[in-house]
Amino acid sequence: MKVLKVDHIGIAVNSIDEVKRLYSEVLGLNHLGNETVAEQKVTTAFFPVGDAEIELLESTAPDGPIAKFIEAKGQGVQHIAFRVDNIEKALEELKARGIRLIDEKPRKGAGGAKIAFLHPKSTFGVLVELSER
Ligand code: ZN
Numbered sequence: 208m209k210v211l212k213v214d215h216i217g218i219a220v221n222s223i224d225e226v227k228r229l230y231s232e233v234l235g236l237n238h239l240g241n242e243t244v245a246e247q248k249v250t251t252a253f254f255p256v257g258d259a260e261i262e263l264l265e266s267t268a269p270d271g272p273i274a275k276f277i278e279a280k281g282q283g284v285q286h287i288a289f290r291v292d293n294i295e296k297a298l299e300e301l302k303a304r305g306i307r308l309i310d311e312k313p314r315k316g317a318g319g320a321k322i323a324f325l326h327p328k329s330t331f332g333v334l335v336e337l338s339e340r
Pocket of ligand 1: 216
């Protein structure tokens with residue numbers, strides 16, 4: 208497997224509308240718009256920064272993963288995403304090396320990306336997302 212770069216950093220927020228002012232007006236980043244990923248009960252907003260992006264994540268339901276994260280830990284950095292060249296191969300290889308996977312198979316993420324999460328128990332507490340697009 209090959210990790211190509213940090214694709215994005217995912218930040219859990221209560222309200223994209225409220226937080227986007229910081230990233231667009233204060234930090235001057237370009238807001239690419241919002242996208243809801245219904246299966247994951249989340250709305251995302253992307254802000255490119257150089258070669259990577261900031262992803263704001265707002266839950267669309269009280270039982271969604273982002274709502275649960277905020278309930279447990281408060282708003283803040285939720286995951287780091289690495290772009291890989293071949294996500295199926297990467298998952299196979301990581302599994303063979305004993306890394307616990309949340310997603311055995313890639314699923315559809317925002318922007319048409321194929322994504323999969325690794326279990327934080329296997330990555331020293333960091334929720335790692337793999338992304339291919
Ligand atoms: Zn993400």
